[in-house]
Amino acid sequence: MSFRFEIVARDPRSRARVGRLYTAHGAVDTPVFMPVGTAASVKSMPQPLLEQLDAQLLLANTYHLFLRPGHEVIRELGGLHRFMAWPRALLTDSGGFQVFSMNSIRTVNEEGVRFRSHLDGSPQFLSPEKAIEVQVALGADLIMVLDECLHYPSTHEKARRSMELTLRWARRSQEAFQRMTSAAKADKRKSRRTAGLKPRPSQTAPSSRAGIASESTGFSPYESEGHPLGALAPEGTASQALFGIVQGGMFADLRRECVARLLEMDFPGYALGGLAVGEPAALSYEMTDVTIEKLPEDKPRYVMGVGYPLDLIEYVRRGVDMMDCVLPTRNARNGYLFTSTGVVHIRNAQYARDPRPLDQNCACAVCWRYSRAYLRHLFNAGEILAATLATHHNLHFYLDLMRRIRTAIRTGTLDQLADQLRAAEAGQEV
């Protein structure tokens, strides 16, 4: 089953569209927000909770999983889905963002990026080919080319050089991916021939992996009735889609050129990278506009690393289908909670005796059950539960907002939704 994207509805008043991404691990409704699970874990959130929140697509990270536990380990254990017990779709980032965020412990050259491991200081090397090799081993449904995420501000000259490098890396990433894909297909054909067997689903289906598990433990829970991983699709390059990434700093001409040259490579989807790195919001939107004008209608567009709730609507309005961001999860852990009436700093003294739910208008399990006073107490006491509950709520807020956005596009009420959200955020906390 290969990757496919279809558009199912459009907003008459903007570029916004509702779509569906079909992956080997389920369909994904777009516009979609991906919770970030860098190290194969959305920090503090058990997978069943993520399923309850109806997260359909998670993001994990090549760089982190390459360092620990190592992509070979994950491959051996049946791929990232099985390893992290996540039966739904996954996207892995290539490590390009670490080129940006680990500025002080890395050097970039033509060949790739040299890192000093943030775990033990050991020298590490990530090239476009390596990034693909790791991502193929991990087996996420959507994978990304290695890119250089540029700092803001940068000169036109620097942005061009960086963009050129990103383009060369995109080409190399794609070639590596095609090599590995065809190699894997050839392998599969050969093994079928030599075994003299007709291809059977069980050959690559989870049950065969479960069989491996059975041999060592004598028991495989995967085989139990109704186990979430029971119906897990086989991992493999055949079902992976490699996305290209548009760079070009904050320069419209570079962004346009970058798109044009990426289109020649014909990726199944395109990401906008290097945005929300400290520039004014208007600039991010402008870059998004000039980029998306040049992108084909029928391919998904992914803005990497955004944003605040209102940003999500703004990007969707501009024709963006996919976004991811650490804000709802990281800020949750830091006591910064998104509500229908604006941001709540739950650690603030004013909530010490507040018996009300965090958000009166929220249908999430946390708002259903717990008081602000209790949430504040959990933060104050340094209880682990604080992180889980706060993350649960914030992710619910984000994922629910995406549902509302999709509905609004279908009903042509995206503007009203934006106004509503703006008014609510501007409104004083009750």
Added chain:
RNA sequence: GGACGGGUGGCCGAGUGGCUAAAGGCAGCAGACUGUAAAUCUGCCGCCCCUUGCGGGCUACGGAGGUUCGAAUCCUCCCCCGUCCA
């Protein structure tokens, strides 16, 4: 009764004559966070003043006196705490 050791800002705890409104930690208060080196980080944290700048005033190192140009730091007495000996 005697011998030592000790009493420092909400708590713990440095500091043994000026560079000390007094290190550091905790607690407290506020803030930041955008493809996660983040359960992290930053600022404030005696009181009162122009919210102006390494600004001004006041009060502070158990208590009361004293020595000194100058004391949390030295001396005297007192109070309290701890350990040990009777």
